[in-house]
Amino acid sequence: MTPKTPPPVIKLKDLHKNYGFGDAITTALDGMNLTINKGEFVAIMGPSGCGKTTLLNILGLLDKATSGEYDLDGEPVESISQSRRAQIRREQIGFVFQSFNLLPRQTVIENVALPLIYSGKTHTKRLQLASKALRLFHLQNREYYMPHQLSGGQMQRVAIARALVNEPSIILADEPTGNLDSRSSEIIMQELSEIHQRGNTIIMVTHNSRLTSYADRIIYMLDGKIDTDSKVEPKKPDLTAKIPLSAKRRKVATSKSKKKVVSKKVAKKTTKSKKKAAKK
Amino acid sequence: MIFLTNAKIAIDSLRSARTRTNLTMLGIVIGVVSITLILSLGESVRQSGINQVNDLGNKLIVIRPGGMQSGNIANNNLFNPSPIAPYATTTLQEKDIKPIEDLKSVRSASPLMLINGSIDKNQLATQQASILATTPSFAEALKLGTSNGQFIDEETNDETVVIGQQLSIDLYGTDQILGKKLKLRGVEHTIIGVLQKTDGPIGISGIDLNHSAIISLSDGKKFNQGIAQLQQILVVPEKAKQRQTAIHQIKTTLSKEHNGEKDFQVITGEEAVVVSKSFYHFTTTLTAIVAGISLIVGGVGIMNIMLVGVAERTREIGIRKSLGASNRHILLQFLIEALIISVLGGFIGIIIAIAIALFIGLMLGLTPIISLQVMLISLGLSVCVGVIFGLGPAIRAARKNPIEALRDQS
Numbered sequence: 001m002t003p004k005t006p007p008p009v010i011k012l013k014d015l016h017k018n019y020g021f022g023d024a025i026t027t028a029l030d031g032m033n034l035t036i037n038k039g040e041f042v043a044i045m046g047p048s049g050c051g052k053t054t055l056l057n058i059l060g061l062l063d064k065a066t067s068g069e070y071d072l073d074g075e076p077v078e079s080i081s082q083s084r085r086a087q088i089r090r091e092q093i094g095f096v097f098q099s100f101n102l103l104p105r106q107t108v109i110e111n112v113a114l115p116l117i118y119s120g121k122t123h124t125k126r127l128q129l130a131s132k133a134l135r136l137f138h139l140q141n142r143e144y145y146m147p148h149q150l151s152g153g154q155m156q157r158v159a160i161a162r163a164l165v166n167e168p169s170i171i172l173a174d175e176p177t178g179n180l181d182s183r184s185s186e187i188i189m190q191e192l193s194e195i196h197q198r199g200n201t202i203i204m205v206t207h208n209s210r211l212t213s214y215a216d217r218i219i220y221m222l223d224g225k226i227d228t229d230s231k232v233e234p235k236k237p238d239l240t241a242k243i244p245l246s247a248k249r250r251k252v253a254t255s256k257s258k259k260k261v262v263s264k265k266v267a268k269k270t271t272k273s274k275k276k277a278a279k280k
Numbered sequence: 281m282i283f284l285t286n287a288k289i290a291i292d293s294l295r296s297a298r299t300r301t302n303l304t305m306l307g308i309v310i311g312v313v314s315i316t317l318i319l320s321l322g323e324s325v326r327q328s329g330i331n332q333v334n335d336l337g338n339k340l341i342v343i344r345p346g347g348m349q350s351g352n353i354a355n356n357n358l359f360n361p362s363p364i365a366p367y368a369t370t371t372l373q374e375k376d377i378k379p380i381e382d383l384k385s386v387r388s389a390s391p392l393m394l395i396n397g398s399i400d401k402n403q404l405a406t407q408q409a410s411i412l413a414t415t416p417s418f419a420e421a422l423k424l425g426t427s428n429g430q431f432i433d434e435e436t437n438d439e440t441v442v443i444g445q446q447l448s449i450d451l452y453g454t455d456q457i458l459g460k461k462l463k464l465r466g467v468e469h470t471i472i473g474v475l476q477k478t479d480g481p482i483g484i485s486g487i488d489l490n491h492s493a494i495i496s497l498s499d500g501k502k503f504n505q506g507i508a509q510l511q512q513i514l515v516v517p518e519k520a521k522q523r524q525t526a527i528h529q530i531k532t533t534l535s536k537e538h539n540g541e542k543d544f545q546v547i548t549g550e551e552a553v554v555v556s557k558s559f560y561h562f563t564t565t566l567t568a569i570v571a572g573i574s575l576i577v578g579g580v581g582i583m584n585i586m587l588v589g590v591a592e593r594t595r596e597i598g599i600r601k602s603l604g605a606s607n608r609h610i611l612l613q614f615l616i617e618a619l620i621i622s623v624l625g626g627f628i629g630i631i632i633a634i635a636i637a638l639f640i641g642l643m644l645g646l647t648p649i650i651s652l653q654v655m656l657i658s659l660g661l662s663v664c665v666g667v668i669f670g671l672g673p674a675i676r677a678a679r680k681n682p683i684e685a686l687r688d689q690s
Contacts, residue, residue, distance in 0.1 A: 057683055060602070062601070062602055062682045062683050062686075063683055082606065082607055083606045083607070083608065086601070086604055086605060086606035086607070086609075087604070087606070089601075089602065089603070089604040090603065090604020090605075091604070095602045095603065097686070101595075101598075101599045101602075101686065103596055103599060105292065105293070105296050106292070114599075114600070114603050115603040115604050117282070117285050117605075118282075118600075118603070118604045118605050118606070118609055119604065120282065123285070162603070166604070
């Protein structure tokens with residue numbers, strides 16, 4: 001009996017992408033062949049200008065390839081209409097950007113509810129779903145904050161909540177930790193890892209090799225082609241870091257003498273959740 | 281659903297740039313105010329003429345000097361103006377009245393002689409007003425009543441005068457002024473009556489009776505070396521049904537009197553107001569078009585602001601598109617924004633126009649008519665302006681390439 005392989009979500013065949021005309025043609029993707037199966041956590045690495053972001057944009061249907069084939073969930077998407085592309089974007093794909101891309105004039109919950117507007121959900125339903133997504137990221141008490149009132153890490157968690165709110169099958173993350181300090185980066189990576197464990201396919205572009213440890217497949221790109229493609233054993237998320245900082249501070253501030261007890265409690269909690277995660 | 285959500289997005293974004301939104305809206309408000317105002321005041325002026333025609337016009341015959349064809353009165357007056365024509369000696373004379381009155385089909389014929397000159401209460405209060413010389417039947421023909429005193433009649437002396445209500449109020453502040461003395465072109469007259477308020481300035485007589493002083497024809501002739509220069513003869517036919525017969529007979533009689541020269545025109549009461557009616561219609565249309573231009577200027581303002589908005593929010597467009605907004609969603613969002621500005625501007629404009637129309641109405645003694653039709657026209661125009669000028673920027677927004685839009689740093 002052969003092990004059951006999940007169906008491919010993304011299948012690229014001889015994909016090319018050129019920019020410019022005539023003598024000034026720049027090749028961003030030069031014959032990409034790639035199959036990504038459902039539930040994979042793929043980290044794409046490579047030097048600047050190797051075509052990582054172009055690949056991600058094409059995968060996310062924001063851009064079109066010059067030639068080649070791209071099947072998404074078995075459907076060829078190269079020749080479909082603009083509105084169908086938009087529909088796929090809102091139903092099957094969630095984007096996480098380096099610069100968060102939250103709308104500055106809308107509250108956190110409105111930002112998270114944004115993709116639901118276009119899928120025709122009612123106002124109440126939108127807020128309910130957005131609130132649920134925010135709760136997953138421990139941001140339920142920041143729902144009515146404006147983005148500028150949040151830290152970088154919190155903003156990125158809001159952005160991830162937004163990407164997940166429509167329950168897409170693929171999450172595309174373009175250097176999600178590029179603008180964050182190492183501690184916040186760690187938290188974000190753990191969030192992504194958790195999402196992955198729930199069965200989502202994640203494709204992440206990064207420069208930071210340390211972050212690839214969460215992925216189960218690492219693709220190294222060079223000059224618009226895949227240089228190396230290796231499967232690895234992903235690191236299990238350590239959930240200690242996920243306790244909201246503010247909650248920790250509060251506990252510390254209430255009583256210094258209780259410090260030890262608190263840390264024990266935290267430790268207990270984490271071991272519990274570790275066990276849970278392991279069971280899963 | 282998506283419409284309501286987009287309306288909310290649009291309101292939010294308009295609110296966040298409040299000053300800019302208000303200034304853009306101001307352009308539309310001004311345009312709508314001018315259009316509504318012109319249409320409603322034009323309508324009320326026209327209506328006051330119609331009222332008079334309905335009351336009297338269909339019973340009266342008007343004889344005027346000059347040989348113009350009745351069908352073309354309006355066009356001739358508007359497009360072939362003869363600036364010195366008003367100074368020509370009129371071709372209607374006192375001797376024309378008698379043969380008309382003698383016709384069987386005619387009940388009465390009242391001459392109308394206009395005398396230009398000042399009316400003095402004393403050295404201090406002088407008014408420029410029209411002095412009208414006529415016969416007692418004039419009051420009967422136009423169904424004029426007096427609020428005080430009496431109209432001139434066969435027994436009243438010369439040097440007596442009946443004045444219009446507004447003139448009385450302008451000069452004395454009241455219409456209880458019987459027996460007071462007035463100087464008409466330097467000759468002292470005693471006031472024996474004050475007319476009731478009549479409709480606005482356009483009527484069959486062609487004169488604003490509220491602002492005029494009426495004297496007897498014999499008195500009027502004294503100002504003109506004893507000769508009556510008639511601007512008009514108002515004829516009341518014996519029976520309304522006989523009007524056409526009467527007109528025909530008057531034409532024949534007058535032709536004979538004038539040795540076959542067609543230097544007069546006999547027209548019906550309705551035709552007499554056509555000149556003023558079509559003139560008002562013409563000016564109303566013309567000014568409404570000019571006001572329409574101001575609405576277009578408002579529209580250009582909307583377009584300008586929307587283009588700035590699209591440029592400023594390029595990144596937002598990119599984000600929305602990456603989250604699944606289609607071109608149609610983005611188009612709708614920006615179009616609704618333009619529509620909100622224009623519809624809101626339209627509503628505010630109509631409200632302001634009603635207020636101004638009421639105020640102007642009070643000042644000019646008109647009853648402003650702001651019909652539902654006028655309001656719908658104004659609102660419809662502002663919606664059209666919103667769509668026409670909002671569409672360009674909205675299309676531009678919708679067509680933005682999501683990747684380039686996301687890269688936008690502004």
